[in-house]
Amino acid sequence: MTPGQRAESLIASFGISSPSEIDIEAIAFASGVEIQYDSLKGCDATLVGVDDRAIATVRPSSVRGRERFSIGHELGHWEMHRGRSFRCRTDSPDENLASNRVEEKEADSFAAHLLMPATLFNPRVNALIKPGFSALDEVAREFETSLLATSVRLTDVNQLPVALACYSASGRRWYKFSSDIPRRWRLESKLDEESFAYDLLKLGKMPGGLRKQPADVWFENSNADDFEVYEDCFPGKDGEVLVLLYLEADMMEAEFERNARGRRF
Template structure:
């Protein structure tokens, strides 16, 4: 069976015998993969990768932010291990850019980087100790692993150990959302921010959100029955006028059946309009 992207990244960590966040020296990991890391000012991109046969050079734009630089190196290592034979010029300083796009290779390299910098054997036990981690606790984790809060929050959703959705909103509405794999697909987020949300207050009035707070679920979800449930919300100012959002669903939201009204279209008589094209006779 072919190993997944995450498994391939974490195999590198296991093969090197790394057992603590302090040992995750990304430049040394790159050297072991025969990739030389060079820090040089760049214009128009944050990192590039040029390879020949079994060796490569990853050039990284110095940013002064260690978490950003480490992610850039790990991202280029992802290209080296997953997409060898190509050259890349990447804007990898903020995974928000790739989440908002459909560039498959960039998102694959992001996934590799996240598993490399925050491998499950080291990351999961730390997260488990918090219960439902707040942003303050995730910042502590990010400091231990030398990653950005964005990368760390996304990893929280991707490891699928918490009933969480990580989302990004600006004043105009939703930019993207990453649910944990077990979140029922029937729950659909609002495209626009509800004025009762803490995130609305943060973006419009600068009111900080010190911890997780309860909200009626209909503040966040379009489903007609959302008002019967509660979520926990916390938000944090991110980049370029955006807010990073944590939403934890209560357990009863996993027990309810599908919501057939969400995403369906009806005619004026109340009959469902199928999205399927009629069969050609």
């Protein structure tokens, strides 16, 4: 079973049928893990286990979603990597996303599936068709998750043709495409001055939600100017901006049209 399948089967075993029923502390208790809150130096959460009991210590956060994700992450270590102790950076799922630490990624995946199981999350986001950050914030409130973790999960579930990216003034930090987006689309490594994300990062100008942009603002492919994308952006951590892009059907199918004419990109 993948980490996600393990988490979702745990949710199913509790008979959970709505986001409000995902009581992460009760799930931890049932799994033999006691949760403590304490200020931690150099990490966001720790796990110490002996035999079939463990203590997860979580750094308190003003954002409950971050605490819940930290607990879910340590539960992931407990379910999958039992017999070892962990000190984790759980407050920044994007850091684990950009790293190659397999066990940290597994624990993050477990947490994401536990807090946003596909059976509950997918119908919710599908009903929104093209959720921008404000609509995703509503979803995050319902699931008691952070906006970042919710946005990462949106790309993971691959229900909508969405790309999520994080940029700073020096360039792209990381990105994640939903798996249906053809990999021939290459995201720009620097923010284009025409992007709403540039206005937000450089001028502090908040975007007015999801809006259309020529696709060559975001993609470096030579034929990108034949297409349009929808862009929304949101302030990230210090000096960073999160970007959400939706591709339309013509971009999703473009690869096949090229192939049909005998050209491969």
